[in-house]
Amino acid sequence: MGNIVDDVKREFAKSENALVKIILINTAVFLVLLLSKIILTLSQSSGIYQLVINSVQLPAATSEFIYKPWTLITYFFTHDDIFHILFNMLFLYWFGKLVDEYLGAKRVIALYFLGGIAGGLTYMVLYNVLPYFQAHIEGSRMLGASAAAFSVAVGASTLLPNYTFNLIFLGPIRIKFIALFYIILSLAQTVGPNAGGNLAHLGGAFVGYMFIKLLQSGTDLGKPIYAVMAGWSRLFRKRPAMQVTYRERQVYRSTSVYSSSSSGTIEMPDQTEIDMILDKISKSGYESLTKEEKQKLFKASQQK
Template sequence: MSGFVDDIKEAFSRRDNGLIQLILINVFVFLVLLVIQVSFSLAGKPGIYGMILDQIAMKPNLGHILYKPWTLLTYCFVHQQVLHILFNMLFLFWFGQLVQEYLGSRRLVSIYLLGGIFGGLIYLTLYNVVPYFQANLEELNIGASGAVYAVMLGAATLLPNYTFHVLIIGPVRIKYIAAFCVIVSFAQIPGTNAGGNIAHLSGALFGYLYIRMLRRGIDLGQPVEAVLDFFKRLFAREPRPTMQVKYRSQTRTSFTTYSTTTEDYPGDEEIDAILDKISKSGYESLTREEKQKLYKASQKN
C-alpha cells in the first residue's frame, strides 16, 4: 500500500506530468464517490449520496450555477459509471500524449480545464435559451467528456495526419477519428444525453479554436497557467536559507555576455533534416526536441 501511495506522490511531484495527474484526479474522485455511494446505500440512506453529488455536478438551472459556481469546473472530474470513466480516460491518454509531447504539460492542462468550462457554459446557455431543452433544467451533467473532446480536437488540429492503429480497422488518421466522434455526438443531441453531447461538441470547438489561436501567437491558456502558478507558489515550501562563504580573488575574471533578445528559431538546414526524416521514417520517428523545433519554425514569420 505504501508503494502505491509513493507512486502517486511521485506522479504529482514530477514536472511536465499533467496528463497522468489529470487521470489520477479523475480516478480518485470516481473511487471516493463509489465508496460513498455503496456505503450510504447499504446504510439505507442513499439520499446523502445524492446531496453530495449535487455539490459537484452541474445543472443547467441558473439558480444552481449561481449558488454553486464551482460546479462549472468540478463536473468534468465526476463519473458514476465504470465504462464512462474508462473510455474518457483512454481517449484522454491517447490524445493527451500527443498534446503534452508537442505543446507541453501546462498547455494540455489548460485545454482540458478550459474545454470543460467552455462546454459547460454552452450547455448552460442552450438549455436556458432553446425551448426544446427547458423541460430538463434539473438534470445533472457530469463527466470529463467535454474536456476530453477539447484535447482530442486539439490533437487532431495540431497533428491531423498522425495515425492511431485501431483494433480490426488498422491505421487511421486522428482527424478522421475526431470527425467521427463529433458526428456521432451531433446526431445524438435529440437523445437522452443531450446535455452531454452538447458539452462534447462545445469542448471540441474549444480545442480546435485553442490550436488555431495558438498558431497565431495567442495562448488562450495563459490565465489558467497564471492561476495554477499562484496556487503552486501559495503551497510551495519555503527553502531553508543556506550559508554562503565568498572569497575575494586577486585575479579578475572576464565575462562574455550573450544576447537573448532574438527568438531561438531553428535554421533552414535543421528544418530540412527534420523534414527528410519525416519523409523517410514518418512523424512518429521524431524526438520531442525535433517536434518542438518544427513547431517553432511554423510560428516564424
C-alpha cells in the same frame, strides 16, 4: 497499499506529467464516490450520496447554478459510472500524449480546463435559450470529463490531422477522422437521452480547434490558466532555507515547477535545424522525432 500511495506521490512530485495528474485526480474522485456510494447504500443512507453528487454536478438551470458556481469546474472531474470514466480517460490519454509531446504539459492542462468550462457553458446556455431544452431543464444536471477530453482530442487532431492510430479491427486511421466521427456522433445525439452531455462535447471540440488555430497564429488562450497554475505552485511550494557558499559567493534557490514549460524553453530553430528535422520525418516519420524536435517544429510553424 502503501506502495500505491507512494507511487501516486511520486507522480504528483513530477513537473512535466500533467496528463497523468489529471487522470489520477479523476480516478481518485471516482473511487472515493464509489466507496461512499457502497457504504451509504448499505447503511440505507443513499440520500446522502445523492446530495454529494448533486453538489458537484453542473446544473442546467441558472437559478440553481448561482448557488453552486464551483460545479463549472467540479463536474469535469466527476464520474459515477466505470465505463464512462474508462472511455474518457483512455480518450484523454491517447490524444493528450500527442499534445504533450508537441506543445508541452501546460498546454494539456489549458485544453482540458478551457474545454471543460466551454462545454459546461454551452450546456447551460442552450438549455436556457432553446425551447426544446427548456422543457427539460428542471432537474437536468451533467457530470463527466467528456467535454474536456473532446477539447484535447480535437486540439491534437487540429495540430496533427494526419497522425495515425492503429485501431483494433480497423487498422491505421488518421486522427482527424476519429475526431470527426465523434463530433458527428455527438451532434446526432443532441436530441437524445444524453443531450446535455453531447452539447458539451461540441463546446469542448470547438475550443480545442480554436485553441490550436490561435496558437499557430501566435495567440495563446491558455495564459490565464498558466497564471493560475503558477500562483497555485507558489502558494504550496515549500521555500527551503537559502544556502550560501562564501567561497564562490553564490546563492541557490529552488524554482517553481511551473516557472517555465518545456515548450517555453525551446529556442527558435534556424533553417538548418528545420531541414534536418524534416529529413528525419521523411525517412522515419513523425514518431521518430524527440519531444524537443517536435516542439521546435511547432515553434517554427508559428513564424509567418
